[in-house]
Amino acid sequence: NAGVMQNPRHLVRRRGQEARLRCSPMKGHSHVYWYRQLPEEGLKFMVYLQKENIIDESGMPKERFSAEFPKEGPSILRIQQVVRGDSAAYFCASSPPGGSANNEQFFGPGTRLTVL
């Protein structure tokens, strides 16, 4: 039973380019969460999605960032016109249907974005 898959594991972009991060949840999971980890900081929530719906995007920057979780395929976190401050580790997590607060979130290995 494969865990949460994220790709790429490492991504290098120059300022102004676009970054696309992919997340495939665990089999049977319909809830996806994205978190960002900056150096020397904990993980910060960005967005919570279910299939074709954004449930909570309170942690998403207002500009340049977007996320989707289509009916088919992985969830995508898209960062347009990247800046150096976007350099971070981006983690995806998934949880089973039901969405109760005590559901464990299973984390992927992360994508480490470096903006040159």
Place this chain on the structure above:
Amino acid sequence: AQSVTQLGSHVSVSEGALVLLRCNYSSSVPPYLFWYVQYPNQGLQLLLKYTSAATLVKGINGFEAEFKKSETSFHLTKPSAHMSDAAEYFCAVSLGGALNFGKGTSLLVTP
């Protein structure tokens, strides 16, 4: 809004010694609390979670945590540290959906 505070960004213990990592929470309603561990360049793995069933929660790798409402605490302990316990530990709180994480505590285990 709910939040957690982890006291001590770095903790160092000798192999075989007691591990104590501190976490205090702030929540207007009874929260769900979690401890996760992160090894270098990896994702997070759940150690244990509190869901109001029992105040003393046992997790993986010999870790446990006690929920103390009067102290608003959920400290993580392990009786005897192993070298393999060296990692970053995160306390988190949730009322539904997103997890709110503390800043993490880096555990160093010395021989």
